[in-house]
Amino acid sequence: MKLLYYTKTTLKGMVSTGVVTILYFVLFPILLAGFMGFLQNSLHENPLKLNDVKVKIIDNDNSNMSKALVDLLKSEDMKELVEINDEKPVLEITIPKGYEESLISLQKNEIKINKLEDGFNSSTNTLKIILDKYHKNLYVSIAGGSNESLEEISKNTIVETTNINKSKTSNSYEVMAASMIGFVISMLIFSQIQASYTDISMNVDRRIISTPISKIEFFYYDTFVSFIYSLIIIGAYIFFFRIVGISFTGPLIPLIVLLLASALMIVGISKSVLTFFGAKYGKLIGALIFSLPIIGMEAFTGEGNALKVLAPTHYISKLLNIYNLEGSISSNISDLSLVILIPIGLLVLATIKMVISRKIALSKGGKKCD
Template sequence: MKLIYYTKTTLKGMVSNGAVTLLYYILFPVLLAAFMGFFQKTLMDSPLKLATLKIQINDMDNSTMSKNLISFLESDDMKELVEITDKKANVEVSIPKGYENNIVSLKSGEITINKLEEGYSNSTNTLKTILDKYHEGLYVSLSGGSNEDLAKVSGESVIEKIDIDSKKTSSSYEKMAASMIAFVISMLIFSLIQSNYAEVSVNLDKRVASTPVTRKQYFYYDSFALFVYSTVIISGYVFFFRISGISFTGGIFPLVILILTSSMLVVSLSKFVYTFFGAKYGKVVGALIFTLPIIGMEMFTGEGNALKVLSPTHYISKLFTLYNLNGSFSANNKDLILILSISIILFIIAILKISLSKEERRCV
């Protein structure tokens, strides 16, 4: 009964501060994610300037003509549009086996342009047109300029098709929605450490003090209330994007698991810092936890720098990004296990700290 009363009182406090809670934890991050997503999409698909494509070439023919094609793509004339690389490519060009034989025999061929990242539509379509014209020139040369021979190759195009086969990637909005959830979680952790939930649950300690309760019981009640509160906040952010169809549209069960895991991290980390470091140093640690995702830049760019791995919210963002791609997190269970393990360990340490405290009775 005490647990139910405690949680009910906490949620009433949240409702009484509903406007501030909605603005601070949900509306502001949603607007920020939408703005950054739009900004990134604009940069990738700007019609004023073609973005340079980082191309990885998969030459399955390994012939003279396939090497000539690669040399053409590496030429100075193409350097403004393409950059040949083996790392972090955003487009893969596949040259099929039998490529040279098809050209020499004046048979239609097939080259695959495989987009590895979202965006770059204008540049990819331009590359498609250039490759089509390049092969048209080859066929004209090999046929001696005979239009009849060219017509035999294909009714409409010299090459049968150049596929633009996009692998499943996150859109700029999906990427920023997943990244910005780190901002929501870090704000929750920071605010709970700073105030020990005082701003949300006004006079909650006095109400609980009306009945005998040990400090450990109070810790359990407060942790459960924080867990429910965090779950409501994170769910509000996530389901806004889900209902609008912008992001987080995969299976509901793995999404709920991710939300509950995020809430566990918020509760365990905030209670650990507050219990272990106290109010004075806890505020400093809380500020550091809040600052790490900002320094890592992941929440604002979707990519971040090397420092992003220091933030615990980085692994939450990775799981939500993977969920956007596959509708689950099964391909990255290790990060889920890592977050759960850290949450459990920190929570146990906080309980041990309270158990060893001389002031076991909080209220009598």
């Protein structure tokens, strides 16, 4: 009954200041993630600048004309658009068997541009247009400059673009939504170390302590309410992006697992810091934890620097990025295990510390009575 009363009263207090809570923990990070996603998208998808693409050429004809086409793609004029790379290509250009024969007989024989990865749309379309014009000029030249005889071919494209074995890559909005959650989690950890939610609930903790309840019981109640509180905030953030279709649109079960793991991380870190270091030094550690995603730059860039691995939130962001790409988290069970087991371990250690402290306090009290 005490747990139910404490949970109900605290969450009721949170709802009564719901506008401030939503603005601070949900709306602000959402707007920030959207802005940073737009900024990243603008930088990477600048329509005024064409990025060079790594291209692999497969010449199945091996004729003079196919070699001339390969030489064109390798020429100095094409270097700003095309980088020949057989190891990690983005595009695969296939010259079909019978290519030269088709050109000479003025028959259409499509060259295929196979996209192996997302992105580079502007560069791919530009390359397609260049190859189309090149081949149409060849047809005109072979036909003796007679455009009438090429009317049927000119209506159709010579180059076909297809997508094969295309590996999914997250867009900038998905990356920023997954990265910015580190900022939300660090804010929640910092605020809970300062016990701001108990101020919101009108100091209900003091009322509970005044009743016949042990400090350990209160710790359990407090941890449970913090977990529910974190679950609501993180859930609001994640499901906003899911509902509008921007990010986190994969299967529901792995997403719920990550949501629960995020809430567990928040309470595991915040409660253990308070238990071991107290309110005074706990605030300093909370400020450090809050600053780590900012120092690591992952929260605001999606990539970050070498220091990002120091932030506990990095591993949640990493798992959410994998979820966006694969729709599951099975490929990174090691990080998931860390995210779940470490907070549980911290809570267990905090409980042990409280039990030992209580026994010491009782033994000192007994000696005084003697």
